Amino acid sequence: MELRELGQSGLKVSPVGLGLAALGRPGYINLGHADDLDEEYDSTLMQHRAAEVLQTAYEAGVRYFDAARSYGKAEQFLSHWIAAHPDQQEMTVGSKWGYEYTADWKIDAEVHEQKQHSLERLNQQWGESQALLSSHLNLYQIHSATLESGVLRNDAVLNRLKELKEFGFAIGLSVSGPEQSKVIEQALTIRNGKRLLFDTVQATWNLLERSAGPALEEAYRQGMGIIIKESLANGRLTERNRSPEFAAQLNLLQSHAQRLETTIDALCMAYVIQQPWVDVVLSGAATSEHLLSNLAASKVIIDEDFEIAFRSLHEDAASYWKTRSQLNWN
Template sequence: MASSNIGLGTAAIGRPHYINIRESSEDAFDLQAFKKKAFKVLDAAYKKGVRYYDTAPGYGIAEQILGEWLLTKNDPSVEVATKWGYVYTANFDLHADIHEFKDHSVEQLTKQWEDSKILFPNLTSLQIHSATFDSGVLENEAVHQKMFEIKKSQNIKIGLSVSGANQVDILKKALEIKIEDEPLFEIFQVTYNILDQSLLTILDRIKSNGNRIIIKEGLANGRLLPNADYPHYYDLYKTLAHLSEKYAVGSDAIALQFCVQSVAPFMVLSGASTVKQLKENLKVGTFQLSDEDLALLYAFKTEPEAYWQERKQLQWN
């Protein structure tokens, strides 16, 4: 049975290409085969006890796939979170000039919210997809009011996901936003992993009001898995290999367990695109890292600016 802290992110099963380090394929895209593979991953997650699924309109056809799959379950214990603000444009073409674009307008919120309703009755939360200062969404009172109305009328939680070297500053700003003297946001989906540990500087403040913390990119888009292209992480890879041998699990499970133990979040998301990857990820919770193990991993934190500059170099594949 899976750890109760592990959820499944659907970006990798809703579109064939993602910013990540993984095996790429130039095979012709087959929609039916793609959906069949996605259903297998969802079924495997469910059988392993996963009951939290994260999706977004920006993840290709992930919402459609998840909506169809939910009809086969009729299980009120399954919780779905979606986001709004990114529009997927690649149409499954790896060589597309633009894979997605951001639109944080109230009009886009209204449009994507209507589409996301296919996820009811399992839909429990709605988040701004990758909130930034540049998009102006944190100052857009029309957006705030619309999300507050959705929160109250649908009885769902409202949140945001953040990325970038200044994600802590974005979180601080978000915590200040109130409607009718009530904090607007209660879900904070944050990039956190062995390399980018900046969340820890604001962790207690976020948790103080009982807010949910969702961890994404726990494997640093694949950079935490041994890779010859990143020789500067040799000592980290060596440490992960040692801990993998110690606990008889993969480096991915070690990295995700670090997230679970160091943050104690509501959920850590697996971004698995195959059943094999998923099963390896879900070995989280079958062991506990010692204080000495955690200390070793804490020591590999990098500066956010360096982390995100390196991430910008990753390609769609």
């Protein structure tokens, strides 16, 4: 895959990156996550699995890897894999702060992660991320910034992020929920001298949830790098979605995938990749097989017939995020 610039950050990324949310912990909300892990949750086995998927990704041309402090042992797994392959070059690594992993390696934990957008949490998790990823970490992001958390109005946090930027790190934010657009718009008002403080924004955008599109396009126009997560809607845009309410849409996706000689996952990811304001789309695959299927998206050409057929497929943001909140940790 040909590398591209991540906005004006100076970092280079592949069109498809690998997110480690499903690789670094035994429980996650992706449909079929337990099947992907063969219901084997020993941390050593999971580290071997993560290393296999990471190596498959690298050999296929993936050059952006995305972790977070709340993704269980994702940073640890990533750092071990990098250390085992010191000859690998041209890699961009991003991580996030703001959520603490609280599941204690349990699938049925009452609370899987706890959010706190304070200066204390930033400093604590910055130290933890640095201890694991050291010189490999290029991009540090606020994890799921929201209007409610007030993080984009917290001068102490913003000043600390400016300090980290002066040390040479790119600074970003990820957003979630029905008000993604408003958070992005707020981020675009925050300056560091004459330039934007935030180099990148990571948001959910897919066939079902397109509400943040205009805000993301504006952020791209102003020079921010655009990272898209959950392009497959946590598995809802795959054959694993057996909801009766989605049967007609799934049949339509299957017919277009067959027509274009690809898979449903690659087709849906291709739609995101080909948006002109998107820099990198994350695969959330937990197996090499699924990752390679996702990576085929870079060769799929979305045509007008597909555009017309799926113009009205999307849900309103509130409904989408309500459904997402009801997905089971598995």
